Amino acid sequence: MNTDSRVVTLDVAVIGGGAAGFFAAIHAKNTTNTVAIFEKSAKLLSKVKISGGGRCNVTNACFDNELLSGYYPRGEKQLRRAFYQFNARSTVEWYESRGVKLKTYPDNCIFPQANDSQVIIDCLLKECYGRGVTLQVQHSVKAIRKENEIFILTLDEQLVYAKKVIVTTGGQPKMSGLKWLEELGLKIVPPVPSLFTFNMPGNPIRELMGNVVEQTTVKIEGTKLTGKGPLLITHWGMSGPAILQLSAWGARILEEKKYRFSIFVNWLDEMKEEALRERLQRHKKEQPEKMLSNANPFSITNKIWQFLLQKYELPAQVRWKELEGKSLNKLITALLFDKYDVSGKTTFKEEFVTAGGVHLSEIDFNTMESKKINGLYFAGEVLDIDGITGGFNFQAAWTTGYIAGKHAGKD
Structure with missing residues (x-):
């Protein structure tokens, strides 16, 4: 075991502290010992906080997987399959089983009954703390490489050794934010804005x-x-x-x-x-x-x-x-x-949604694992997936996060 305090050894490292990252970490921790989330900014779940005018449109009351997948301009075919593992009904049941009361509006958008995104944040934080997921803010991953079946993540003043890595860094407004993934040999679709006035x-x-x-x-x-x-x-x-x-x-x-x-x-x-x-x-x-x-x-x-x-x-x-x-x-x-x-x-500034990211042909949607790099998983808007307004982008985050965490957590 490495005794250097600047070196951390993990079973699963999650890069990105947004909706998909939290959901991935929570479900990875169900079946593995050590999981940590590394967020480069000072705030966790910042997009959840401001979404829907601070209310958080958790999902949409479209409970037919075929119809649900039709609300995604990019990712429809892949998500249709993924929704059979975790869909909109799964999301509702997951949150309500943890005491978060939800309300469906006439347009089928589902919000917390409290009309406050903080209840979603509190629920996710409680799940992480209860499971022992380590949360690290202002920890930016500068580089990633794989040696002898172990991933080595370079942070500012720290090295992280991880058996598995889940990338949930969200949509990037510029190609420069995806360059580090391209350098791993992954095919990247250049990002463009997706939701705008x-x-x-x-x-x-x-x-x-x-x-x-x-x-x-x-x-x-x-x-x-x-x-x-x-x-x-x-x-x-x-x-x-x-x-x-x-x-x-x-x-x-x-x-x-x-x-x-x-x-x-x-x-x-x-x-x-x-x-x-x-x-x-x-x-x-x-x-x-x-x-x-x-x-x-x-x-x-x-x-x-x-x-x-x-x-x-x-x-x-x-x-x-x-x-x-x-x-x-x-x-x-x-x-x-x-x-x-x-x-x-x-x-929408902090709420921006992009088309673009990791090309969907790179990913096995049964597990969300890279087809090229074993042990590397992806979830959320870092993928070339985006939905129209109405709770669909969060649903994609919950679904892909769940699948990535579930499979990354396995030995």
Whole structure:
């Protein structure tokens, strides 16, 4: 045994103190003796803390593995198999069996009933402390190599010898953050942002920031990309699930466009032109004398309604009975094919999600072990896996962390 205090010997070393790292360490400790988490920053579980506005969207109430995997622009096929080991229902049962009460919202997002991410953090910390997992903050791994079936991790003032290593360093905004893995001979997919809002510099719609339309359909011009759901007007442009879906599914396409493109917004969800014409004709008969500006018959805010009338040059004093020909067509265009130019993006800073990371062909998803380097495992966003908004990215972390820990902990 090495008696140098600067040398630590472990069964399993986990690099990264986020959601996937904690879940991996907890489940590795079920079947092995010594496990430690090494986190380069001063804070553990920092992304869990701030996610969902500090509430933590733990998972999604999609309990069909086939459907669940469909919410991942990258990793769908691999996760479909992985979910048979640990899925959304497993997550709910795991936390609730440890006293964390959860609540499912109408959009299927699952949050702690306390609406506080700290209860998730406390649960994970309690599990680690109870099992004897060592937690090390401000311990950055500078290099990793393997000699005689043992991994040697070089930290600032310490060497760590480990039989197994689980890498859970999260998504990296730049390729430089993945270089050390590339140097191990692993294939890396260059990272690009995956969840971001659309910037619309100078567009007057930004003055309506805070306005939300609950059901919209948004399409990116020249592509097959479509987003559905709530749309939020922001100080920069547009956000909300409909936009975030587009940013996830179109992550690489939009990066190639250098984040300059156009979108079409259907403010009435999936309503078609023929159906809208019929509805407008009915409304003309029901309220012929009402002015357009005073009679908004749709489920969009009055501020957005007024904005669209002005944008498409439909005078506020026009009465519904007078709405014919070009004016009628203008209103249809405003409601179903409203066009906006996008120039740039805004990411969620500490909450950023990336497409990219360790290429999925490198990993055996039955165990999360590297196919090239025995004893090296991966979990979480360091892999080229990402989901749309709604609890899916945390679910991928729980699932891959569970599998990696379970198998790394075995002799």
